[in-house]
Amino acid sequence: MAVQLVWLKRDLRLHDHAPFAAAARQGPVVALYVFEPSMVRAPDHDVQHFRFISDALTELRQRLVKRGGALLIRTGELPAVMEQVVQEVGAECVWAHEETGNALSYARDRRVRAWARARGLPFRELPGSGVIRRLDSRDGWAERWEAFVRAPVANPPQQFAALPWFQAPDGKAAPEAGVVPTPASLGVQNASTRPVQSAAGERAARETLHSFLTARGEDYRRAMSSPVSAFSACSRVSAHLAFGTMSGRQAWQAAQRRRAELLDDRPGHAAWLASLQSFTARLAWRDHFMQKLEDEPRIEYEEFSRAYQGLRSEEPDGARLDAWIEGRTGYPFVDACMRALRAHGWINFRMRAMLVSFASYHLWLPWQATSKALAPHFLDYEPGIHYSQFQMQSGTTGINTVRIYNPYKQGLEHDPDGAFIRHWVPELESVPVDFVHAPHEMPALMAGMTGLRLGLDYPWPIVDHASAYREARDRVHAVRRSLAARAEAASVYAMHGSRKEPLHKRTR
Template structure:
């Protein structure tokens, strides 16, 4: 009988549960998992295309989360008699080299259908083909499998409501896969290797900020624990729809996105917990709404392979040439630093910079201010979010930014009245003053518009505009 060896190339699927690539590889006589920290993922680079600019791909928050996630994956594999080979090099060099060293028959991996990730995948496949090693590609990042859609991915509607209704009516969610039994692999032939530290990757080391809504500890164990605590222990799922627009505290939304986007949690596992919760506790608009949001996430994931690079272009999938985007470095820098003089925008940007996270409501308003009020190229903001977010996902991030900027999905005007939004979602100013303590003495009805204070009122409340807090860039 022929002896078989399979390599599993982990990418954004850092889990052992519901992992098709790992499960399919586990039928081999030997299985060797591998992960590559690609230097390109942490360097500063050109965005590319018209009006290009430079930005850092991965900042300190997601770097920390990813390192913790890979360490947790290695531990979970070792508990099952396996191991994880770790290298700091490009996957197109690491994966074929490992496969060659252990005389592998196949390499299993999950595809990530964004242009940059696809380019890396294709490079790996070319090298494997030259070695006569079979490349086995799997799909595992969405709630609905791409093969189960009621239409070809090239025909996915560009409007979410149409997509959602079709999927809800004509597609089902596959059952989750269990954690497979893993045969040992020839790790001694190549050496397991050590995880790099942030500085080795060229990224500043940063610990979680105690002012944040959640620590966001990386790894499958932490992701499963967050799911358990939110759904069952805190029993917050029953009120998700009503609380999801909150700004302070760990319970206002599920906050599962970091674990979902790094692949520490399977979206099907989350859906299975929702189903179980509905069976055992309650089924209502909130339980449905979490699935609604997972399908929003799916919608963007399928938009990327449909539209390709145009999804990330300044003109967007609507190919709009009628917007005069500004190239204003000073305006961008003030926005990025949280120094616009508009408290609701600044508080959200301060939270992002300190913690790598902000609420969905905050993201929409911060994006709208840059793209619609300042008219700075929306891609600059999206790329800044890519650097900073602990829960960054290419499809969701750029899809939502393009949507807000008016160049993506949906043709409606998505400009936000930031002050009105602030009054609605932070009526007492608690969020703004949490992140901007210099405004802590302002009355609630003025904290979102400090520029309306007279000189005397500024003196009374200890805030001098232009000294203690910036003058607004734009009068809203």
């Protein structure tokens, strides 16, 4: 039987993996993961991503070897590495999931396709999510998505066909075939020492989801918005979905099974049922957003609505960008959220939205620069969600409500006693609760008593809230009112709009 090569990318799992399942029906299976230096060194990636990938591969290799499969791990550019491996293992077919990635992975996939075609090697790409390749219309997308997540999971057999060449002399499957590289061996400069905050691998993914669905998630709907409660109340499965140690379908089906259990005692479980509803809706949003990048890869760099091109200068103000990304804007709640994100590789949705709104409106920074600066800090960096969300929170889609967050109001709502601020901005430890959200408003005498030296220990606000807010709102609305923006909105909506809400109420 001909050897089948399964090329792994952001799908580091064995279960619900269509390429593994299909390849195993054709012959012995060898999996390949390639650490590509061009990708490793790209500005939107960070060492934390490659540590997570390495840990997931270590677990996956054990699972594969147990079933008689093998995992090769190589470093190099594609398709050159794949050519070597195909020759080495005598593969007669390559299998992979379709990937909706960034411009680099998009170009890489095109090169691999062209190489396979030129070589006459079958290269089969299968969908791994509800994102639809070559979608002709958004009409009916939600129904097609639901059919995908409801379909049975695609699991490979317990035992793959034997791989005779891959036997060690004592007859046992050889455990090592390529070493998981370290950041240093990949040539990553200034490798951060930040530990990966989430355990990787299929087992960790299952356990994280299980604890959410059975214990942590009951209060999800209410608690997801505050960074004080969200770290435990949210599912925290995003990095697993981003690197594919769990599929969206597995998450959706697990939530549906839990829902069915709870429905037996509906009145006692109203909060749980509401949480599950919100969670599964978000799994659909995930693919809804990724579909946008799949359909228009240019949105990684260009505004959805061309009417907004040139709204902000391409060159960011370096001092503002640095202050924002380092969490020293003089807005305590903004700085606390940024510092928490940098320490954990995660922060909740509302705070991501506020951080980006602050950068795009108050600081008037171009989203193209801030999205690249923030991506390495999200362990769950997923290009399709990331760039769509950045544009939504920057007012450049042309079809969504313009939402400029007031950072003071957000702080008072989600951290009323300032405990989160004090934890992440210890410079403000001694500031009384009434002023911890706006220390610059402290009367001079009180400031003197706290010992806080504004401008030295902690910055003055980088911009004045009221005037920055007004100016940003006026600039965005001036474009929004233009004829060009209205014409663009209609075509953006036709291509990307969720069909569930009318155009004038668009939030997604």
